[in-house]
Amino acid sequence: MDKKTAAPTEPVEDLNPFHIAAQQFDQAVAHLPQLPRGLIDFLKRPVRTAIVEFPVELADGSVRTFTGYRVLHSSIRGPGKGGIRYHPDVTLDEVRALASWMTWKCAVIDVPFGGAKGGVCCNPKEMSESDLRKITRRYVSDLGELIGPHTDIPAPDVYTNAQTMAWIYDTYAMMHPGRNNLPVVTGKPLDIGGSYGRHEATARGCLFACQRALARGVVPGLAGVKGARVAVQGFGNAGAIAARLFREAGARIVGVSDSRGGVVNGDGLDLDAVLAHKEATGSVAGFAGGRAAGNDEVLALECDILIPAALENQIRRDNAGAVRARLVAEAANGPTTPAADRLLFGRGIPVLPDILANSGGVCVSYFEWVQNIENEQWELEEVNQKLRAKMERATDAVLDKQAAVGRGGARIDLRTAALLVAVGRVAQVALERGIWP
Numbered sequence: 238m239d240k241k242t243a244a245p246t247e248p249v250e251d252l253n254p255f256h257i258a259a260q261q262f263d264q265a266v267a268h269l270p271q272l273p274r275g276l277i278d279f280l281k282r283p284v285r286t287a288i289v290e291f292p293v294e295l296a297d298g299s300v301r302t303f304t305g306y307r308v309l310h311s312s313i314r315g316p317g318k319g320g321i322r323y324h325p326d327v328t329l330d331e332v333r334a335l336a337s338w339m340t341w342k343c344a345v346i347d348v349p350f351g352g353a354k355g356g357v358c359c360n361p362k363e364m365s366e367s368d369l370r371k372i373t374r375r376y377v378s379d380l381g382e383l384i385g386p387h388t389d390i391p392a393p394d395v396y397t398n399a400q401t402m403a404w405i406y407d408t409y410a411m412m413h414p415g416r417n418n419l420p421v422v423t424g425k426p427l428d429i430g431g432s433y434g435r436h437e438a439t440a441r442g443c444l445f446a447c448q449r450a451l452a453r454g455v456v457p458g459l460a461g462v463k464g465a466r467v468a469v470q471g472f473g474n475a476g477a478i479a480a481r482l483f484r485e486a487g488a489r490i491v492g493v494s495d496s497r498g499g500v501v502n503g504d505g506l507d508l509d510a511v512l513a514h515k516e517a518t519g520s521v522a523g524f525a526g527g528r529a530a531g532n533d534e535v536l537a538l539e540c541d542i543l544i545p546a547a548l549e550n551q552i553r554r555d556n557a558g559a560v561r562a563r564l565v566a567e568a569a570n571g572p573t574t575p576a577a578d579r580l581l582f583g584r585g586i587p588v589l590p591d592i593l594a595n596s597g598g599v600c601v602s603y604f605e606w607v608q609n610i611e612n613e614q615w616e617l618e619e620v621n622q623k624l625r626a627k628m629e630r631a632t633d634a635v636l637d638k639q640a641a642v643g644r645g646g647a648r649i650d651l652r653t654a655a656l657l658v659a660v661g662r663v664a665q666v667a668l669e670r671g672i673w674p
């Protein structure tokens with residue numbers, strides 16, 4: 238095609254997570270005209286950004302330098318809280334975005350934490366356990382006093398787990414002997430101060446939020462999860478457990494995928510067999526009890542509930558039109574771009590946003606922190622009951638906010654409603670505390 242006949246090209250979609258978080262924030266605060274401009278400006282920015290560069294001697298004898306980040310977005314409502322991600326694509330802007338989403342998430346689920354996030358740019362799939370242990374210890378040691386039980390409290394995220402949290406606890410305890418260091422990190426193993434229910438909390442909270450939202454009629458004609466067809470993208474802590482819990486609640490899992498590919502079956506996948514296949518091969522791809530499908534196909538499956546549970550920017554301007562779910566529940570952080578949000582909203586597909594739908598993880602992290610401070614261990618039933626109450630209250634607050642804004646004449650999506658709840662709560666505390674000095 239020559240230049241004269243070429244179709245006008247649309248600008249490339251900006252997929253920088255920090256820019257996306259800023260757009261979402263700006264869109265929400267436009268509905269809060271009473272907030273002072275200076276306060277809005279402050280709430281938008283992270284209060285502290287740390288970058289550490291550190292060498293590690295790997296199992297093969299070579300020495301490699303890694304870059305680690307820890308961003309504290311806000312401590313207005315309490316100490317910073319947020320996971321640590323190990324992934325080759327970790328960038329400072331991604332960590333800054335994830336830290337700000339943590340601030341809003343902790344406010345929506347109403348736990349007394351601010352927001353933070355950390356990450357190390359590395360590829361855990363290519364590393365031995367001893368490499369990962371050394372990376373973790375050196376990263377935590379270099380962060381020094383930036384983390385602490387009452388200042389900034391890490392947790393698991395993509396490609397980190399309870400084992401990583403145990404190393405973080407151990408390293409911090411070596412640096413601070415003679416005191417109760419358990420509350421410095423959450424998502425720990427059960428026998429090192431972990432909480433019952435933390436491992437499943439993100440997925441269970443997502444289920445509770447869906448159940449509440451459906452019972453309140455967000456999807457006409459779909460009153461609950463029972464009998465619903467569910468597709469899940471990402472098959473780790475959030476995704477695999479969500480698939481199991483939704484199935485236990487009576488849903489049919491019609492498609493799952495992970496970083497290597499996916500599998501679909503309209504009659505419902507045999508999840509135990511999928512899990513066994515993943516255990517044996519490292520991936521859901523190649524599972525014989527369904528048809529092989531790429532990630533895009535799983536996102537575009539005809540289903541009732543789509544659960545993105547992998548990484549950011551999975552539902553974008555270029556593929557949002559293909560989504561055929563009746564409800565999207567974001568177990569992952571940032572899976573939907575602002576352009577995709579607008580397209581889905583326009584098509585009448587509600588999105589339960591990340592800062593609500595996956596807040597069960599940080600909610601039970603808060604429970605773990607409280608148990609550690611009290612040297613207690615609560616029963617699983619107690620944890621799950623408390624989680625359900627918190628998720629339902631948060632879901633109600635978001636749906637009520639959307640309705641209240643609607644009565645004022647503006648139609649907003651659930652992400653904007655959730656941000657309005659969150660920013661309102663954080664701003665309220667900032668105003669009560671006053672600007673220091």
Ligand code: NAD
Nearest residue numbers: 394395396439471472473474475495496547569570595598
């Ligand atoms: P995880 O490491 O346990 O699992 C990640 C999964 O995503 C794996 O199955 C991986 O194969 C898959 N994946 C990676 N790249 C992919 C791609 N390009 N396409 C499809 N699948 C891909 O991580 P997790 O803890 O389950 O985190 C997943 C998401 O949930 C992240 O967005 C994370 O921030 C969010 N989240 C996690 C928690 C938690 O408590 N773990 C809490 C809140 C939010």
